Amino acid sequence: xxxxxxxxWEGRTEAMAGCISEAQAAQIHATLGDANAAxxxxxxxxxPLWHWCAFTPTVPMGELxxxxxxxxxxxxxxxxxxxxxxxxxxxxxxxPLRVGExxxxxxxIAKVTEKDGKTGPMVFVxxxxxxxxxxxxxIEERQDIVYLDxxxxxxxxxKRPMPQTPAMHRTVQASEPLLFRYSAITFNAHRxxxxxxxxxQVEHYPGLVVHGPLQATWLIEAARAHKGRxxxxxxxxxxxxxxxxxxxxxxIDIMALEDDCGALSLFTGQAGxxxxxxxxxxxxxQ
Numbered sequence: 402x403x404x405x406x407x408x409x410w411e412g413r414t415e416a417m418a419g420c421i422s423e424a425q426a427a428q429i430h431a432t433l434g435d436a437n438a439a440x441x442x443x444x445x446x447x448x449p450l451w452h453w454c455a456f457t458p459t460v461p462m463g464e465l466x467x468x469x470x471x472x473x474x475x476x477x478x479x480x481x482x483x484x485x486x487x488x489x490x491x492x493x494x495x496x497p498l499r500v501g502e503x504x505x506x507x508x509x510i511a512k513v514t515e516k517d518g519k520t521g522p523m524v525f526v527x528x529x530x531x532x533x534x535x536x537x538x539x540i541e542e543r544q545d546i547v548y549l550d551x552x553x554x555x556x557x558x559x560k561r562p563m564p565q566t567p568a569m570h571r572t573v574q575a576s577e578p579l580l581f582r583y584s585a586i587t588f589n590a591h592r593x594x595x596x597x598x599x600x601x602q603v604e605h606y607p608g609l610v611v612h613g614p615l616q617a618t619w620l621i622e623a624a625r626a627h628k629g630r631x632x633x634x635x636x637x638x639x640x641x642x643x644x645x646x647x648x649x650x651x652x653i654d655i656m657a658l659e660d661d662c663g664a665l666s667l668f669t670g671q672a673g674x675x676x677x678x679x680x681x682x683x684x685x686x687q
Contacts, residue, residue: 407524408513410478415508419455419532421447425586426500429454432582433618447498449621449631452532452540453614456506457588468604469590478513480524482548484604487613488525489545489638494631496536504534511543520556524548545638555605558641560674567656568665569627573619575611575643575651583615597647608646611653613639616677620667623655624681627665637679643671 421429423443429451430440441448460471466483473479498504512527525547532540580594592599593610600606617637625631645651650672658666667679 443501469592480548488547491636563670568659569657608644611643620679632681634682643676
């Protein structure tokens, strides 16, 4: 890997315009929303993290790598490691975005770091985003993307148990149609989410991989429902791949613990172990 070339991407910026139309909102709601509630209409507040559907990659088919992601080297650095994952993120929320309104995103590569992990070399790329609507700053977001070599076999991290006495516990069902639909509304062609032979034979996962952003959306929506309002700050990180594996249960647990200040520690999990951890903080906890 040419480390000097990779680090040279620090400070690179990008500006994009986005919008979630009423038709898009109906599609997202059909995938993520409450089946007993109506989809958001023009001018309604955008539910949390739906902005991830507004800035989708539109590179031509010929510019996709074999994993389905856009070839690196434009905005993101040309890291020569084939496995890529959205490892963690954090968000602070300001003025709400609304269905049908235009908004803008300004992005900057804040840091590129190379490390040696238990499974080999790793490159972390930290990207900062600021989203603006006509009412001002709507979201400040940091994304941490990690790049690794594809291993010759599945070597997951150590499993961490789910909470024994959660303050909140609900379940959702993973399915192939759900993973396909989420890939579609985010225009994410990463094949580990919908192409089982690729996931098993090339990247050596036992099953399809449930999207990290989908899990984060489940968690922030659970936090909002539990407290009755949006958190001001939300952060998340993956700790174990969540898999939709043939012959195994598709049931996903969503749990939360509440501290004395009202902040929630949230978890997705399956078969009793954690897959994603998150924290939701409201203003009274500041």
